[in-house]
Amino acid sequence: MKKIIYIVSEINKALAFEWVAQYLDKEKFQLSFVLLGDTNTAISNELKRLGIRVTEIQLGSKPALIFAFFRVLFHLKRVKPDIVHTHLFYANMIGLTTAWILRIPKRVVTRHHAMIHYDEHPQGIKWDKYINHIATHIVAISLNTKEILKFLDKADERKIRLIHHGFDLAYFSDINLTRVQALKRKYGLEGSYPVVGVISRYLLLKGIEYIIDAFNLLRRDFAGAQLVLANASGSYSETIKKKLKNLPNGSYVEIEFENDLAALYQIFNIYVHTPKDSKSESFGQTYVEALASGIPSIFTLSGVAPEFIVHENNALVVPFQDSNAIYISMQRILSEAKLRETLSSNGRLSANLFSLECMMNSLTQLYEE
Secondary structure, eight states, X not given: OEEEEEEEESOSOXXXXXXXXXXXXXXXXXXXXXXXXXXXXXXXXXXXXXTOEEEEEOOOSHHHHHHHHHHHHXXXXXXXXXXXXXXXHHIIIIIIHHHHHTTOSEEEEEEOOOSHHHHTOGGGHHHHHHHHHHOSEEEESSHHHHHIXXXXXXXXGGGEEEOOOOBOHHHHHOOOHHHXXXXXXXXXXXXXXXXXXXXXXXXXXXXXXXXXXXXHHHHHHOTTOEEEEESOOSTTHHHHHHHHTTSOTTSEEEESOOSOHHHHHTTOSEEEEOOSSTTSOSOOXXXXXXXXXXXXXXXXXXXXXGGXXXXXXXXXXXXXXXXXXXXXHHHHHHHOHHHHHHHHHHHHHHHGGGBHHHHHHHHHHHHHO
């Protein structure tokens, strides 16, 4: 039986890791986690509930980072894993470096970001290349990410494995209506129509300002319309909050964190995700989640979207950075019942391309190489 340690940094809640912990073949692999960041998080509590061994190490100051480095080093030396699989910046830097020092034979990194270092934080490029160099395997979560790794990072193509995110699709479709009603009460949305949903961190690359402008136009047609912005924090917060001041008081709700993600999707009449360009998203899990939830959606084609989104088939596709096109698409969804039915039905079908089974089979194959 192979020992696998997942090292993950600065995550409060992540369904994907919970699903891996639940469904990875326990006869072939012994899985444990090292979580870097806050302690007693939703993900740590859920992993412990599933019977997974979890080591929690706080981050923060520079001394804390140094302490974390040596704690991870000694933890790996003691456990002697066959595979270390890291996710997100500090986990990659600390986890892969310590695994390399200890010559752990398989050092896997999943690339979760796309162009943010090339577009906004160029100092991060050298660290991406360092991580690519010391990893033995690199998981690209979309063709877009694979192209960035290959053509911009110049990563060794022999290391790259394309493994799309997988989803427990039943989680998004089997929803008790009492959960939905509870969220509507919680956020003051009872009787509101239409509710336009956005689940996205406040980052420049997400194109949220164009959705806000489109929603402002929609309010002229629907005085009771509500905009819901979930995961409402990030480096672009100041700009987004200034933009929100252009909306009427009481016409929007900001949600920093909501644990019941599946029920949250069900309060939306329209879902919108419009990253600013084709390379912005590394994957864009929300594309799949919204369609698996059966919510008529408006998208720009970024991340994984060009691989499966078809205009007027499973979503409405709009040009990048085009508020008016988003507004017109909102009008279409609200006024065309047949279109709503088509998008909802085909959206659910297309989400099947990203089943949890497909991802787990691919990960198993990678770990057995």
